[in-house]
Amino acid sequence: MTTPLSVHRSNSWRTELNKVLLGKRPEGSGRLSGQQQASVPIVQNKDERAVFDEVFLPHMAEAYRLAQWLTGNAYDADDVVQDAALRAFRGIRSFGAVNARAWSLAIVRNTAYSWLVKNRPKAVFFTDDLSAAEQQELEHEGPHGTRIETPEEIALFKAEAEDVEHALAKLPAQFREVIVLREINQLNYRDIAEIINVPIGTVMSRLSRGRQLLVALLADRE
Amino acid sequence: MIASIKENDELQMSAYCDGELDPPSAIEFERRLADDESLKARYNRLLSLRRAVRSLPQYELPPGLQARIQSALNADAPGQTSLRGPVVRLGHAGRPRQRSWSFQALAAAAVFGAVISSSVMLTIERYNPHEDVAREVVAGHIRSLLAPQPFDIASSDRHTVKPWFTSRLPESPQVPDLAAQGFVLVGGRVDVVGQDPVATIVYKHAKHTVSLTTLPPGQSVSDQAIAGYNVRSWSDPEFTYIAVSDLPSADLASFEHAFSAGSPVPETK
Numbered sequence A: 001m002t003t004p005l006s007v008h009r010s011n012s013w014r015t016e017l018n019k020v021l022l023g024k025r026p027e028g029s030g031r032l033s034g035q036q037q038a039s040v041p042i043v044q045n046k047d048e049r050a051v052f053d054e055v056f057l058p059h060m061a062e063a064y065r066l067a068q069w070l071t072g073n074a075y076d077a078d079d080v081v082q083d084a085a086l087r088a089f090r091g092i093r094s095f096g097a098v099n100a101r102a103w104s105l106a107i108v109r110n111t112a113y114s115w116l117v118k119n120r121p122k123a124v125f126f127t128d129d130l131s132a133a134e135q136q137e138l139e140h141e142g143p144h145g146t147r148i149e150t151p152e153e154i155a156l157f158k159a160e161a162e163d164v165e166h167a168l169a170k171l172p173a174q175f176r177e178v179i180v181l182r183e184i185n186q187l188n189y190r191d192i193a194e195i196i197n198v199p200i201g202t203v204m205s206r207l208s209r210g211r212q213l214l215v216a217l218l219a220d221r222e
Numbered sequence B: 001m002i003a004s005i006k007e008n009d010e011l012q013m014s015a016y017c018d019g020e021l022d023p024p025s026a027i028e029f030e031r032r033l034a035d036d037e038s039l040k041a042r043y044n045r046l047l048s049l050r051r052a053v054r055s056l057p058q059y060e061l062p063p064g065l066q067a068r069i070q071s072a073l074n075a076d077a078p079g080q081t082s083l084r085g086p087v088v089r090l091g092h093a094g095r096p097r098q099r100s101w102s103f104q105a106l107a108a109a110a111v112f113g114a115v116i117s118s119s120v121m122l123t124i125e126r127y128n129p130h131e132d133v134a135r136e137v138v139a140g141h142i143r144s145l146l147a148p149q150p151f152d153i154a155s156s157d158r159h160t161v162k163p164w165f166t167s168r169l170p171e172s173p174q175v176p177d178l179a180a181q182g183f184v185l186v187g188g189r190v191d192v193v194g195q196d197p198v199a200t201i202v203y204k205h206a207k208h209t210v211s212l213t214t215l216p217p218g219q220s221v222s223d224q225a226i227a228g229y230n231v232r233s234w235s236d237p238e239f240t241y242i243a244v245s246d247l248p249s250a251d252l253a254s255f256e257h258a259f260s261a262g263s264p265v266p267e268t269k
Helices: A013-022 A025-037 A039-045 A048-055 A057-071 A074-090 A100-119 A132-141 A151-155 A161-170 A173-184 A189-196 A200-220 B002-017 B023-035 B037-054 B065-074 B084-090 B095-126 B129-146 B158-166 B249-262
Strands: B184-193 B196-205 B208-215 B224-226 B229-235 B240-245
Touching: A048 A057, A048 A074, A048 A100, A057 A074, A057 A100, A057 A173, A057 B065, A074 A100, A074 B065, A100 A173, A100 A189, A151 B037, A161 A173, A161 A200, A161 B037, A173 A189, A173 A200, A173 B037, A189 A200, A200 B002, A200 B037, B002 B023, B002 B037, B023 B037, B023 B184, B023 B196, B129 B184, B129 B196, B129 B208, B129 B224, B129 B229, B129 B240, B158 B184, B184 B208, B196 B249, B208 B249, B229 B249, B240 B249
Parallel strands: none
Antiparallel strands: B184 B196, B196 B208, B208 B240, B224 B229, B229 B240
């Protein structure tokens, strides 16, 4: 298997954000998969509201959890989920009858970022995916420097819930979202890739780096 | 380069704990994990991080939210105003669009129907019990490739795979590791052919997966290609074997060779 060692994404967070905000992805993917899966009759034969109830509603609790983690608090999550529900309802025709969960969460995720840009511009924090140099820097910053950690030292690692929550909240958005989608929403790589609209290899490397960052952040707390 | 080796470790470790590493890499990683204390410690650290993240308090949906959304939706209708009901009844806005949808639906249905009926006819035409077996075996192979991994039990150790079969099936085949011949044992699974569970041994050759399904002896299945997969079958007194892979048929032939040489028919018990 070829594991991508570096992520070929040098775009700034701004591009990332533009993609999120301008991306017509849920609609586009809906149309695409619609061709194969003949989604048209599904939407045609049923009331749009009924389709919405079937597609989006079952994922509300998850949608709320995701929104909560992306925005950082419950009030904002409330607004985001309402916005997202409205968007989903208006775009229900574009649902391709393939993966209701990924489709719904993608809308929630995109809504969360556009909501944040509008209402809390300072809170949105993307970084570029870490370059090799930054990666090294991260390792230098660790409490043990570049020295190779011994198994005993590694075993001292503690992850208290409260610290983990803070550390996760401190992660740059593109690392936090993959970790939340993976661990909290417990999605597989393919679904995560669909939701955040990046290749699976990128999901894999962001998860790996996000986890390393978390470990480093938690080690720093002592 | 130490840095890149380390980075690759991290990637593999991360993907492995998510169950997203491809089977040969997973097995290789397990081997390294068993040997490398430092890697094992880092892996355990990753697992405790995961446990901690997963046990974070889960935020429950606020009770009123769903109701608020429902009422917001009642005030909203896609592409139309809240007067949607009367508008639709009068047959204005929205009508032409709906009609175009239904034409598309009709066209889609027609195409779909044509595809279905032609494939049914093809099936009828080609029906043949033995070829049916081959088809089912290939279906099992395809399904396994779509699953996260093509086996139910992952192991490169024949002494793990064989007992696993023995505990599940009335008849279990020899499970030789043919790594020396280029076919690495990666695991086994149970396929169902007809109504009977049968043992399938899974090998890897380079990046190709070979499924070797073992059926009761005395069936003749011709070598053929189904859905782009090569099928090769042979028998010994104990089993009829069907090997399925996207490998060229010459490679499947050498697989048969290696397997037959590697699994002598056991002495009578």
